[in-house]
Amino acid sequence: MAKMTLNLVVWRQADANAAGRMVEYVVRDASPDMSFLEMLDVLNEDLIKRGEEPIAFDSDCREGICGSCGVVIDGVPHGPEPGTTVCQLHLRHFRDGETVAVEPWRAASFPVQKDLVVDRSALDRIMAAGGYVSFNAGGAPDGNAVPISKSKADAAFDVAACIGCGACVAACKNASAALFTAAKISHLALLPQGAAEREQRVLRMVAQHDKEGFGACSNEGECQAVCPKEISIAAIARMHREVMHATVCSR
Amino acid sequence: MSFPKNLTSVGKKILMGLTGLALIGFLCAHLAGNLLVFIGPGTFNEYSHKLTANPLIYVAELGLLAIFLGHLATGIALTLRNRAARPTPYHVKRSAGHTTRKSLASATMIVSGAIVLVFVPLHLWTFKFGKSYGAEGGVRDLYRLVMEVFSSPGYVLWYLVAMVFVGFHLWHGFSSAFQSLGAEHPRWDPLLRSFGWFLSVLIAGGFIAVPVVIFFAGGKL
Ligand code: HEM
Ligand code: FES
Numbered sequence: 001m002a003k004m005t006l007n008l009v010v011w012r013q014a015d016a017n018a019a020g021r022m023v024e025y026v027v028r029d030a031s032p033d034m035s036f037l038e039m040l041d042v043l044n045e046d047l048i049k050r051g052e053e054p055i056a057f058d059s060d061c062r063e064g065i066c067g068s069c070g071v072v073i074d075g076v077p078h079g080p081e082p083g084t085t086v087c088q089l090h091l092r093h094f095r096d097g098e099t100v101a102v103e104p105w106r107a108a109s110f111p112v113q114k115d116l117v118v119d120r121s122a123l124d125r126i127m128a129a130g131g132y133v134s135f136n137a138g139g140a141p142d143g144n145a146v147p148i149s150k151s152k153a154d155a156a157f158d159v160a161a162c163i164g165c166g167a168c169v170a171a172c173k174n175a176s177a178a179l180f181t182a183a184k185i186s187h188l189a190l191l192p193q194g195a196a197e198r199e200q201r202v203l204r205m206v207a208q209h210d211k212e213g214f215g216a217c218s219n220e221g222e223c224q225a226v227c228p229k230e231i232s233i234a235a236i237a238r239m240h241r242e243v244m245h246a247t248v249c250s251r
Numbered sequence: 252m253s254f255p256k257n258l259t260s261v262g263k264k265i266l267m268g269l270t271g272l273a274l275i276g277f278l279c280a281h282l283a284g285n286l287l288v289f290i291g292p293g294t295f296n297e298y299s300h301k302l303t304a305n306p307l308i309y310v311a312e313l314g315l316l317a318i319f320l321g322h323l324a325t326g327i328a329l330t331l332r333n334r335a336a337r338p339t340p341y342h343v344k345r346s347a348g349h350t351t352r353k354s355l356a357s358a359t360m361i362v363s364g365a366i367v368l369v370f371v372p373l374h375l376w377t378f379k380f381g382k383s384y385g386a387e388g389g390v391r392d393l394y395r396l397v398m399e400v401f402s403s404p405g406y407v408l409w410y411l412v413a414m415v416f417v418g419f420h421l422w423h424g425f426s427s428a429f430q431s432l433g434a435e436h437p438r439w440d441p442l443l444r445s446f447g448w449f450l451s452v453l454i455a456g457g458f459i460a461v462p463v464v465i466f467f468a469g470g471k472l
Binding site for chain 2: 077218234237
């Protein structure tokens with residue numbers, strides 16, 4: 001297998017309070033079959049051997065399902081491949097000798113902790129504001145005891161696929177978390193289990209979204225283009241319908 | 252001033268969508284009136300007379316002003332807040348392509364809006380509060396004023412540029428307003444967006460046609 005060279009320009013920032021800057025690195029002998037993060041691992045091994053500080057970045061499952069990873073590659077969150085997290089992005093999608101800029105998610109609500117690591121707890125607080133259902137979990141219910149139409153179950157599943165990586169915020173020119181918030185609201189709004197808290201959920205989650213300092217949605221759809229789960233901005237339209245419903249119906 | 256700040260981000264967008272669509276409705280009616288100029292001075296002047304002589308016009312004008320100011324204030328509030336949400340820019344940033352709807356039009360809504368904001372008072376100054384020629388039957392000869400104004404190349408050019416920006420605003424704005432109002436359906440969405448593009452070209456083109464035709468006809472039809 002042919003080896004490839006990548007010229008990286010990576011955001012380095014010592015800690016949350018330090019000023020950061022873009023630093024150039026050359027990665028030689030990378031395999032096209034490596035993921036982007038594996039390539040960063042190789043670079044980090046090299047940096048450690050040279051006595052330098054390795055590049056900090058988040059990752060966990062490395063199979064595109066946990067939502068830990070995420071960096072902006074050449075101006076696109078999670079890089080050039082649609083529907084792909086950066087841990088599942090392979091170097092075969094890059095050219096040998098290519099120069100690639102690597103930056104953290106940038107948003108006032110996502111402060112950089114170190115290098116490519118940002119604090120995404122703002123998304124957790126939006127969830128805590130209403131992204132749950134409250135019930136007394138007794139014995140296991142019978143399967144299919146609660147009827148749900150196939151189309152609704154499918155639609156709920158599509159938005160439930162959100163892994164909370166924050167790429168939508170990173171891509172949005174307004175650093176809006178509308179797609180994330182809308183996906184979580186839609187997921188529960190579509191299912192009967194979510195009905196009891198339907199109105200208070202949407203109002204609380206939207207209020208928390210704003211309190212965290214995220215921007216508003218300008219309906220540009222950059223978020224759906226970078227979402228590794230390809231969640232559509234139709235979810236945002238649903239969130240708006242839920243807000244209208246809750247505003248009129250809640251008391 | 253608590254309005255529009257006390258609205259949530261979603262509330263602001265719903266207001267943007269409502270006021271935006273109302274303004275589009277106004278533009279359509281305004282355009283239909285303008286095109287009467289091609290029928291002749293009699294029809295055009297009679298239309299403008301009937302419109303302004305009706306006392307309900309003051310109610311309509313007040314409503315329109317409120318809608319315009321509401322859209323304006325909310326648009327500015329949104330833009331300021333949205334900019335504050337990303338204080339540190341990316342070194343490299345580009346559109347993701349794929350399923351994005353980003354366009355030059357969507358990225359410059361505040362710019363096209365600002366052009367409209369400059370245009371509207373000047374436009375009112377020129378026509379609504381402009382010279383009042385008399386015509387037969389005590390009717391204002393607005394037709395004559397229109398012919399006069401659109402004989403000036405400078406004014407025609409400025410009018411044309413402003414209308415191109417209006418078209419730009421609506422290129423993104425029309426379908427965006429529906430999305431803000433929660434109307435999104437995979438079956439109808441492509442049709443809605445195509446119709447929005449068609450309508451923005453139609454509106455801009457219609458408004459542009461009047462001064463351009465009059466100018467090249469030498470200030471008379
Ligand atoms: C005839 C006049 C106007 C019409 C027909 C119009 C129409 C629209 C429509 C339909 C939208 C889409 C609303 C949405 O996304 O929900 C919009 C958005 C917008 N308009 Fe206007 N508009 C007009 C004047 C103005 C003016 C004077 C401003 C001045 C600042 C302005 C600023 C904006 C901004 C900033 C947005 C985008 C808001 C966002 O990013 O979410 N508009 N407009
Ligand atoms: S590391 Fe889990 S999604 Fe990438």
